[in-house]
Amino acid sequence: MLTTWTVEDGRCRVREGAMSDITDALPNEAREAAAAVAAPEALRRAIWIDLLNPTPAEEKAVQAALRVEIPTREEMQEIESSSRLYREDDALFLTANFLYGVDSGEYSSTAITFVLTNTTLVTVRYASPKAFTVFSARAQRQPVSLLVSADAVMLHLFEQIVDRLADILERVGADMDRASQRTFRAARTNLKANRRDDQLKETLITLGQVGEVTTRTSETLLGLNRILAFVSAEKASAVRKENQPLIKTLVRDVRSLVDHANFLNSKAQFLLDAVLGVINVEQNAIIKTFTVASVALMPPTLIASIYGMNYENMPELKWEYGYPLAIALMIGSAILPVWYFRRKGWL
Structure with a gap:
């Protein structure tokens, strides 16, 4: 699906499936000509183009309008830094893995590419992290402050992602605290063996989920840190001067979250050792x-x-x-x- 974000007269204009929106309003005989002429103009006016599970036709339309090469899904899976962070002419190509699906319990990581040109930000993704949904709603309410320029959209989107990761780590920390209390309460009290075993089993499952989430969160933060370091090196030509302080703020926030994620990983390892110790004592x-x-x-x-x-x-x-x-x-x-x-x- 192709979604374009444009600011006109201080208002946010959002079009999903921009190609069809333009052509459906015209007579049948004029649709093919309009798709070839009007659609590229609409894409070039957009500040943000969001490609979610794009079709080959949508990729070609964006490539033709912006004259940039959109990475394929296979290219986005490359792990070497030179394939994920690079410049082509005036466009920056930034790819990293992002955590998604935490609320549903089916969490995983997906590669997302940010293509930043002087006038447009293109995001290519094959999943929907909640940060994108939240930022989309905010952008419609505050287009003047969030959709100022392509680089501003990207940095504010990074802010939303960092906020989302912070919420996830807070939730993980709360789950771990409950697991810790449950573990030591089961060890102290004279519960029935079956009840105590169920609590220890539940704690082990919680710790496994916590470890998985914190690991994927750390992976996301590592990718963001690399992107921000690359953007900082290119900020003179890629980021407007008024937006450059956002980079420093994001770097500090990412580093603080990395430290907190490492702390949670250490705590999870300690609790895992404690649970296994309790099990060994009982055995x-x-x-x-x-x-x-x-x-x-x-x-x-x-x-x-x-x-x-x-x-x-x-x-x-x-x-x-x-x-x-x-x-x-x-x-x-x-x-x-x-x-x-x-x-x-x-x-």
Whole structure:
């Protein structure tokens, strides 16, 4: 889908599927000519062109209108820096992976390319991070401050992405705090084994999700940091002077979020070690119980084995009280190890 953002008379004009919007209003015989002439003019007037899952026809229309080469989806997946951050003539090509889908729980990362020319910003994406939706709504309400120029749109969009990442990290931190309380509460209280196991399992799942989100958030922040460093080097020709302070603010915000993401990763690792420690303690307690039971049952088993032999010359077989004596001996030999373990503090 191709969406264009234009500011006319201080008002924001948004057209989704700009090619069809222009041609559908004309008679049938004039549509082909209008698509070839009017559509490029409309695209050139746009401050921001957002390509979401673009078709080949939409890519060609933007390329013809702006005279820039739009990267393909395969090219956007390249990981080397020279393929993600580069300049061609007067256009900057900036690509990074961005986190999306956190609200739905089906989070992942997607490559998004920003093509910045002197007059137009083109974004090419194949997913919809929430930051784009929020920024689109803000741009319609505040076109004069957000849609001033192509570089201003890009930097304000980066601001929205950073704000969104900050919200995600705050939410992750809150989830981790709840997981921490749940873990240590389960370790302190005398809950039933099934209930305690369920809480520990839920904590492990939460920590796994937290680790995945923070890792992808760190990846997004790393990509943003590289983009901002590249834009800073090119700001003399790519960014208007009044917008250059935004770059410094974004760099500081990104660095602070990187530090916070690293802190959350360290905390998640600590909690994971704590959960595994609690599980190991419980497993050791179970093994200890079986060990004590085995040791306690060894003497009675020995006694029963001795008197289970079928030799004729066994005087105890003819004792009147031999059977109850053997039973009492087995019970006493089982109690004695348990008493000894308790005296030593092993139980």
